[in-house]
Amino acid sequence: MEAVSEKVETTVTEIISRSLRIDVGKIVAQARLFVDLDAESLDLLDIRYEIENKFGIKISDNEITESVGRNLTQKEIGELLTVERVVSFVKDKINQQ
Template identity: 40%
Template sequence: MANNANELSGIVQEAIAEALGLDTEEVVPDATLLGDLDAESIDLLDILFRIERTSGVKIKMADLTEIIQGGIPDEEFATEDDVITATGLAQLKQVLPQIDTDALAGKLVADEVLTLFTVQNLTDLVAERASVAAAAA
């Protein structure tokens, strides 16, 4: 199992590049997966599978949603109109530190949250999972 941060970063970068048919140089840390790199949901599954196969770190799509929402109940995370609440934005800022919560306040809808997810966010998640697995071993 990979545990070195640079090694994990390379694994994530390569998995994304291979899944999306990109050069690894195009897969920069601040690129958003669904926006900048044009990934679709099915591509995310492929990326997660490639990361698991190479690193031994298993992450499911449901894990992404769980991490993003941080255990906050749906009704507290977003309004009935699916607009992310102040509570939801505060949680998002913790897991996606690059976002501008002021610019997104009252505008961000739940379906768009994953579009903010970057290569670095995924790398951090993989590194966190790898360290938890290593600690448990």
């Protein structure tokens, strides 16, 4: 179980790294995608597609951003959507399957 969890973390970080062209070593769990890593909405779409592809899961519209809370402003989402939040989201999705 621990190994699977670590694999998810590694893979998600690699996906984010590839998409945003940031060295894996520079991506920390607490990094906020939109604020610290300079991601844009199109990047999040790219990341979502790659996650779907790599893990064989389907992610609905806004599901990743809504995982940090519903009815939030863009600014609030920007503050809350971290790498670890995305990792946790993917783990939950895999567990639900």
